[in-house]
Amino acid sequence: MIGWRSTWAIYTRELTRFLRTAFQSILAPVLTTALYFIVFGAAIGSEMPDLGGVDYGAFIIPGLLMLTLLGETTNNSSFGIYMPRFTGTIYELLSAPVGVAETLIGFVGAAATKSLILAAIIMLTARLFVDYTVAHPILAVLFIILVAASFSLFGFILGIWADNFEKLGIIPLLFLTPLTFLGGTFYSIDMLPAPWDTIAMANPIVYLVSGLRWTFYGQSEVNIWVSFAITLGFLALCVAIITFIFRTGWRLRA
Amino acid sequence: MSSNSPAEPILELDGLSKVYPGGLKALDDVSLTIRKGEIFALLGPNGAGKTTLIGAICGMVTPSGGTIHAFGHDMKTDWRKARARIGLVPQELSTDMFEPVLRAVSYSRGLFGLAPDPTRIEEILRSLSLWDKRDERIMALSGGMKRRVLVAKALAHEPDLLFLDEPTAGVDVELRKGMWRVIDEMRRRGVTIILTTHYLEEAEEMADRVGIIRAGRLVMVDDKDAMMARLGRTEAHIRLARPLTVLPPAIARFPVELEEGGSTLRYRGGDGAGKGKQEVAALTKALLAEHIDYTAIDVRESSLEEIFVTLLGEEETA
Numbered sequence: 189m190i191g192w193r194s195t196w197a198i199y200t201r202e203l204t205r206f207l208r209t210a211f212q213s214i215l216a217p218v219l220t221t222a223l224y225f226i227v228f229g230a231a232i233g234s235e236m237p238d239l240g241g242v243d244y245g246a247f248i249i250p251g252l253l254m255l256t257l258l259g260e261t262t263n264n265s266s267f268g269i270y271m272p273r274f275t276g277t278i279y280e281l282l283s284a285p286v287g288v289a290e291t292l293i294g295f296v297g298a299a300a301t302k303s304l305i306l307a308a309i310i311m312l313t314a315r316l317f318v319d320y321t322v323a324h325p326i327l328a329v330l331f332i333i334l335v336a337a338s339f340s341l342f343g344f345i346l347g348i349w350a351d352n353f354e355k356l357g358i359i360p361l362l363f364l365t366p367l368t369f370l371g372g373t374f375y376s377i378d379m380l381p382a383p384w385d386t387i388a389m390a391n392p393i394v395y396l397v398s399g400l401r402w403t404f405y406g407q408s409e410v411n412i413w414v415s416f417a418i419t420l421g422f423l424a425l426c427v428a429i430i431t432f433i434f435r436t437g438w439r440l441r442a
Numbered sequence: 443m444s445s446n447s448p449a450e451p452i453l454e455l456d457g458l459s460k461v462y463p464g465g466l467k468a469l470d471d472v473s474l475t476i477r478k479g480e481i482f483a484l485l486g487p488n489g490a491g492k493t494t495l496i497g498a499i500c501g502m503v504t505p506s507g508g509t510i511h512a513f514g515h516d517m518k519t520d521w522r523k524a525r526a527r528i529g530l531v532p533q534e535l536s537t538d539m540f541e542p543v544l545r546a547v548s549y550s551r552g553l554f555g556l557a558p559d560p561t562r563i564e565e566i567l568r569s570l571s572l573w574d575k576r577d578e579r580i581m582a583l584s585g586g587m588k589r590r591v592l593v594a595k596a597l598a599h600e601p602d603l604l605f606l607d608e609p610t611a612g613v614d615v616e617l618r619k620g621m622w623r624v625i626d627e628m629r630r631r632g633v634t635i636i637l638t639t640h641y642l643e644e645a646e647e648m649a650d651r652v653g654i655i656r657a658g659r660l661v662m663v664d665d666k667d668a669m670m671a672r673l674g675r676t677e678a679h680i681r682l683a684r685p686l687t688v689l690p691p692a693i694a695r696f697p698v699e700l701e702e703g704g705s706t707l708r709y710r711g712g713d714g715a716g717k718g719k720q721e722v723a724a725l726t727k728a729l730l731a732e733h734i735d736y737t738a739i740d741v742r743e744s745s746l747e748e749i750f751v752t753l754l755g756e757e758e759t760a
Contacts, residue, residue, distance in 0.1 A: 277536045
């Protein structure tokens with residue numbers, strides 16, 4: 189049985205928190221994306237050949253979208269649960285009649301919603317620099333929702349695992365950002381010489397970038413359904429870990 | 443523990459224990475029954491296990507052993523129904539300081555699964571003198587007001603059982619008395635209250651029953667008045683007109699001692715239920731009968747604080 193009122197309370201509160209810092213939450217990613225487009229799209233991109241018939245400026249849009257989406261979603265979600273732990277306000281959540289379902293749908297739903305808003309803004313920003321069309325818009329939205337939900341869950345785990353601010357920032361900084369950069373954001377994996385093209389396939393982010401790129405341009409290095417399957421598998425793994433955390437109270441209850 | 447009240451039990455702890463991973467035994471076989479409508483004060487020095495006990499009942503601490511039943515529900519298996527009826531005001535001022543008061547309190551109601559009820563929230567805020575501050579961010583409020591916000595948040599879902607963990611810690615005397623009025627008002631509404639406090643005056647003023655916890659063990663639980671009567675003492679200082687070196691037998695049969703070089707006779711005895719005062723009256727008559735003159739008498743009853751300190755001292759030497 190899910191307490192929908194409790195879920196709604198958590199969801200709306202988290203969104204309100206996001207709106208409170210809307211200027212920073214929206215402006216920072218928009219500015220970063222715009223800078224990427226200016227540097228890689230307009231300046232360097234004009235010298236680059238088309239990739240698979242797609243203009244380079246347009247080619248990097250799914251990768252840039254993924255770069256911002258993964259970073260922001262993970263950060264939003266990890267902060268969302270870490271801060272109550274840090275400030276002690278988590279007592280209210282723990283003492284309330286809410287379980288794993290309400291907490292997850294509330295926190296993760298809000299983090300995913302923020303990410304979707306952000307994705308829409310980034311796509312609009314990209315439109316200012318590059319002319320592009322989305323070949324499979326429904327699949328694109330579905331894929332973005334799936335990735336946002338998965339990385340919200342991942343961020344949630346991170347926020348529970350971290351016991352200081354350093355740990356909170358280390359995973360996105362040391363793993364997520366490098367893997368995204370190496371995951372084909374600015375290039376096609378096919379462009380890599382052997383054996384790097386094979387090694388690159390061990391990077392899970394490749395499947396995310398490639399999947400989103402397919403929904404945009406109908407072509408990618410990896411089959412779209414493989415990308416969907418891997419993302420779904422990651423989501424299921426995160427749900428299993430979080431269920432374990434709630435069952436055992438790890439890092440939540442003394 | 444006395445069981446002369448007909449009121450139904452709403453919280454039952456049986457053999458509750460908590461051992462932290464480092465090996466610290468924070469709760470040791472705690473059994474306790476809380477009855478509907480009472481105010482129960484949990485007293486104990488720092489680190490005695492008061493907050494751990496509250497945490498175990500409210501879901502912040504996973505007990506190592508024992509059972510907790512609230513409103514007849516097993517808190518391990520049927521926690522949702524029980525938690526929906528329990529409110530908690532934590533010791534620390536932990537709340538989102540950037541949030542306005544009204545939104546913070548409304549959120550708490552929603553979190554506990556209740557439909558929005560602006561009228562009820564207004565009532566709660568007015569009763570805590572927070573209505574005028576409803577649109578202010580919590581960070582802008584004084585310490586006492588912040589604590590009231592936490593009380594309002596805990597009351598937002600209209601709990602039947604309320605835990606107040608050090609409700610007046612760091613609050614000045616005036617605000618503390620204001621908080622007592624709030625607690626009294628909650629009791630009148632039928633809310634059962636369990637409070638922990640360092641201020642024994644607070645327990646003496648408010649509580650129906652008192653539990654003393656030390657090193658995780660519930661050393662004593664009793665009706666406050668019964669505890670005062672059983673362990674209370676009367677102390678009298680009688681300043682003698684002329685110092686004595688030896689007490690005549692008629693005086694020595696009382697629990698008295700000479701102090702300050704024989705110039706003061708100190709009586710310590712009674713039972714906290716009037717016996718002490720009667721004995722002091724008899725003592726003064728005996729002094730006059732022995733032609734021992736005195737110039738001043740100071741009589742006072744021991745407080746809960748003295749009982750508490752005595753009990754803990756006995757524990758320590760035991």
